[in-house]
Amino acid sequence: MTLKASLDPLDLKIIRALEEHGAKISTRELSELLNEPGRTIRYRITKLKEKGIICKAKVRTHERKLGLAEYVFVVSSSTVNESTLKKIIEEIPMFYYHAQTYGKYEGYLIYLVYPLGSPHVVQDIASELKKRGLIEDYTLFDVVDYESKEANLSQLETWNWDKWSKNLPKIMAKSKELKLDLEESQEPVSFDSNDTLILGHMVENPDITLRELGKILGLSQPQVHSRVKRLEESRIIRGYKLSMKPYDSTMTIACFFKSKNAGKILLWFDQLPFHHQITMENKTSYLVQISLPSHDMNELLKNLRILRQYTDEMFVQFLLDASIKGYRHLMDLFYEGTESWRLPYDEFNDVVDRLTKEEN
Numbered sequence: 001m002t003l004k005a006s007l008d009p010l011d012l013k014i015i016r017a018l019e020e021h022g023a024k025i026s027t028r029e030l031s032e033l034l035n036e037p038g039r040t041i042r043y044r045i046t047k048l049k050e051k052g053i054i055c056k057a058k059v060r061t062h063e064r065k066l067g068l069a070e071y072v073f074v075v076s077s078s079t080v081n082e083s084t085l086k087k088i089i090e091e092i093p094m095f096y097y098h099a100q101t102y103g104k105y106e107g108y109l110i111y112l113v114y115p116l117g118s119p120h121v122v123q124d125i126a127s128e129l130k131k132r133g134l135i136e137d138y139t140l141f142d143v144v145d146y147e148s149k150e151a152n153l154s155q156l157e158t159w160n161w162d163k164w165s166k167n168l169p170k171i172m173a174k175s176k177e178l179k180l181d182l183e184e185s186q187e188p189v190s191f192d193s194n195d196t197l198i199l200g201h202m203v204e205n206p207d208i209t210l211r212e213l214g215k216i217l218g219l220s221q222p223q224v225h226s227r228v229k230r231l232e233e234s235r236i237i238r239g240y241k242l243s244m245k246p247y248d249s250t251m252t253i254a255c256f257f258k259s260k261n262a263g264k265i266l267l268w269f270d271q272l273p274f275h276h277q278i279t280m281e282n283k284t285s286y287l288v289q290i291s292l293p294s295h296d297m298n299e300l301l302k303n304l305r306i307l308r309q310y311t312d313e314m315f316v317q318f319l320l321d322a323s324i325k326g327y328r329h330l331m332d333l334f335y336e337g338t339e340s341w342r343l344p345y346d347e348f349n350d351v352v353d354r355l356t357k358e359e360n
Helices: 009-021 027-034 038-050 082-091 120-131 161-173 193-204 210-217 221-233 262-269 294-310 327-331 345-359
Strands: 058-061 068-077 095-103 107-115 135-143 145-149 237-241 250-258 275-282 285-293 313-324
Touching: 009 027, 009 038, 027 038, 058 193, 068 082, 068 120, 082 095, 082 107, 082 345, 107 120, 120 135, 120 345, 135 275, 161 262, 161 294, 193 210, 193 221, 193 327, 210 221, 221 237, 250 262, 250 294, 262 275, 262 285, 262 294, 285 294, 294 313
Parallel strands: none
Antiparallel strands: 058 237, 068 107, 068 135, 095 107, 095 313, 145 275, 250 285, 250 313, 275 285
């Protein structure tokens, strides 16, 4: 396994400490924890950032607690109308992330949001796109909760695909399952437009200070601190995660599967040293997205073929050229006047009508 840069034991200790204690841990706290001078810790972190190993911290959020949920919408696009579909995806506010995808579905994998009280809107949108001949087939995956795990750099250099492959039948034969901090149902909590503004700025700029937030919102620093603390306690802000990019050339695989033994399968996936995200639809239905070096792709696919025998349903998608509109774009869907999420279905139809006419 080839990393962007070589890492010595202290680099790995710093990274592990950041992963374990959160990206907000201070240099002084790291110094005390690792028994190293503060200036050494600062220097090493600076170098890790310069090498591109450590990126900015990510603020992890829980949109369902805001009354905002999402689907993964995987479509096979019509070759005749593909350019129109791409323009629609790029313009519709509800479609906040998309990537080209290949596999069972040849087209796009899209993350789209909707107000929790109106899940029918997503099905209506899918049906409308198919009726107009913009997509040929699709599937919808209801995102209930997720958990992500960064690459384990200490394991990358010694990773053994054969050993991982042989572990699968052993895991399936035992009763142990992966324990995840995922919730099948979440009750929305109280929030207002200032909270959505705070979230938007914090997610897109994790280094923003309370003072800077206060100036933007016209609030005092203690007021902002109180709001951030409440967002953390209600788990709208789930935490602050270290973001790493340990290798240059990557590909992403999305594995959708259903199995009554999902917990065992997830335990197997969790052994991977690569960045991966586990997304739950329900206790038996999951999506696992794995980002790994391009030259490891064939080994992963070979192992996924072995996995198929342990699932009730399964399909795999390659993801390329991902594009995201930004988190503040999502928060802009909250309408301050009614303190509720906008439901832009009429806007969707208007956009589809306009772009379809332009193409014709």
